[in-house]
Amino acid sequence: MEAIKTRRSIRKFRETPVPENLLKEVLNAARLAPSADNAQPWKIIVVRDEQMKQKVTQACNGQKFLVQAPIVLVVCGIPEDAFQTVGGYMSSHVIDASIALDHVTLAAHSLGLGTCWVAWFKEEKVKDILGIPEDVRVVALSPLGYPDESPERPSRKNLEELIAYDKYE
Numbered sequence: 001m002e003a004i005k006t007r008r009s010i011r012k013f014r015e016t017p018v019p020e021n022l023l024k025e026v027l028n029a030a031r032l033a034p035s036a037d038n039a040q041p042w043k044i045i046v047v048r049d050e051q052m053k054q055k056v057t058q059a060c061n062g063q064k065f066l067v068q069a070p071i072v073l074v075v076c077g078i079p080e081d082a083f084q085t086v087g088g089y090m091s092s093h094v095i096d097a098s099i100a101l102d103h104v105t106l107a108a109h110s111l112g113l114g115t116c117w118v119a120w121f122k123e124e125k126v127k128d129i130l131g132i133p134e135d136v137r138v139v140a141l142s143p144l145g146y147p148d149e150s151p152e153r154p155s156r157k158n159l160e161e162l163i164a165y166d167k168y169e
């Protein structure tokens, strides 16, 4: 609950590198995420090369905080490995990859690291830069590094707006 309550999206990072053992711990948190039928239809690309980070940042409409972080994580979903009929109508790859990234954001925060979901990107460009196969989808990206800001807590809707009991209303 502490990590859930205090995590913020971080868009300013220190230059300090992320120690390898912490990176592994964060990635392992993703590995432990649940997925439909336990299919684990996702892959995370860890981008650390400066030039690659710059290119990826361009493909994310120039959101500069990405290149400033020591690491950029690119979270991919693999439709052909996914459970195909969530609710009878959809593939689970976006859900499963998203849960993995959510684990990453919370684990990172608990270890003193910052992240920020990034979904404003051009998929074709990200795929070209990183050699991601045609049939694999880019779901989201996130910088990973030591925070250099402590943002205020953004507002949230009240529980009454978000939760219904016994029937939708």
Ligand SMILES: Cc1cc2nc3c(=O)[nH]c(=O)nc-3n(C[C@H](O)[C@H](O)[C@H](O)COP(=O)(O)O)c2cc1C
Residues within 6 Å of the ligand: 007, 008, 009, 010, 011, 063, 116, 117, 118, 119, 120, 121, 140, 151, 154
């Ligand atoms: C699916 C998704 C996509 C997002 N895309 C971006 C993005 O492209 N750029 C950005 O700066 N923040 C992005 N965010 C971060 C949100 O703006 C942020 O989570 C929200 O304002 C709440 O703030 P908090 O994460 O600090 O609680 C995204 C968040 C989610 C969940």
